[in-house]
Amino acid sequence: SQTIHQWPATLVQPVGSPLSLECTVEGTSNPNLYWYRQAAGRGLQLLFYSVGIGQISSEVPQNLSASRPQDRQFILSSKKLLLSDSGFYLCAWSRRNRPEAFFGQGTRLTVV
């Protein structure tokens, strides 16, 4: 069966510090991968998605970047965090050409 791992579960970072969140998927090959953010009182917002190694599409202009160094690894980064980057970050995967998304456990990021 397929599993998705995301870490860390919680993170408190000062403004201006870098960020690196990692996500890995097991039990499937060539998945589509996604990074979402869920801010308090708001719906999930798609930040990035990837259909293959090195292929990243950005949905919104922002202070974040994403990379996919391996088929089943997806990384969310920032060089300098802003207060507005606080939120619940979720990694997800889907089968190629399938719309159902399956989420990791999420990282709750607080920028102070």
Next chain:
Amino acid sequence: RKEVEQDPGPFNVPEGATVAFNCTYSNSASQSFFWYRQDCRKEPKLLMSVYSSGNEDGRFTAQLNRASQYISLLIRDSKLSDSATYLCVVNMPYSGGGADGLTFGKGTHLIIQP
């Protein structure tokens, strides 16, 4: 107009009762529809897909009305463990077939009371 709209609730329902909530979507060309469940401070989990013919999974029934552009979720014989936020999710037609076209509603908060 918001793409996917849900009543945020909360819906306070006694245990054993039947509860239903709807979701409306704005793009008539939307192709796929889902209900996800999200527990407090947890990730969303796929509850069920919504098919044109409607579908049922145990105590849960989902229906799609394309003419009126809404989907519904019915929960029968509600359990305390059904307390959660239910997210309506619509796959927009501009996507390449993957999940990049998913648009999430903000969710309906359901509280089942003993």
